[in-house]
Amino acid sequence: MKVGFIGLGAMGYPMAGHLAQRFETLVWNRTREKAQAHAEAFGSKAVALEEVAAASVIFTCLPTSREVGEIAARLAPHLKADTVWVDCTSGEPEASRTIAARLAEQGVAFLDAPVSGGTIGAERGTLTVMVGGDVAALERAREAIEAFAGKIVHVGPVGAGHAVKAVNNALLAVNLWAAGEGLAALVKQGVRAEVALEVINASSGRSNATENLIPERVVTRAWPLTFKLGLLAKDIGIAMRVLDGADLPAPVLRLVHEVYQAAKREIGADADHVEALKLIERWAETEIR
């Protein structure tokens, strides 16, 4: 099988690396040097964008559905029927339905297949992949997706994968922020964050934020950049539109949208998402450690 990968960012670079170890892999990236470095590191082939159309399964992992739509428009004239397009971007359900309908005119199947597990999951090849779209198309692409997946779940029609991902990331945002508020209050009252986390992580308040993100990145003051705050804020925005579509009140998730918009403004879109807690630290005039 020949596969193609478009978008060699923090996630795409290692994901395409796993593909290249199993399949003939064509890669394209806006900044061409990254594609060349990928070819040297993994034995993939750096090609012009239209040459990616030679692949039978094409992956995209771009910031938003807007870039996916732009690339799809540029690539569409070159695509052959029966190609499966697997979009691993954390994208928009509605935009994906539009892209899927356009590609379907050419016999190309579109799957929205966002991923969870972070850059570590991408490097280890253990990502959770939530897929929206035609089941038969998923079966044609499954072997390729398995190259970087620990778990693949079909969640519904086109757009459903992106909806699940948006809600998942809204939950990440809630857990991270809420833990930051609680820990800042405890630190101010003289409890060390490490001690509080030892209790919480053996109790019912634990989450990925308390078990991994805060001990590894905040308490240590390491603040590595793996997932941009601007991208998480974008995902919460998508979750807001999912809520609008469902037409139900959801005050906590709507509030967390406001909070991360403020954090993005104050801390910066290119900071890591965990750095949102620096805003809590500023308000509390204390460090969470």
Ligand code: NDP
């Ligand atoms: P990065 O910012 O690291 O990479 C973005 C990629 O998109 C780069 O290859 C960049 O190219 C390319 N790109 C940006 N704008 C354009 C454009 N206009 N045209 C063509 N290519 C473009 O992002 P991530 O890899 O972190 O994220 C990618 C997607 O995966 C996002 O939707 C994100 O929400 C999601 N995600 C991220 C996770 C993470 O932990 N980082 C975890 C799970 C999902 P160039 O090299 O030229 O800048």
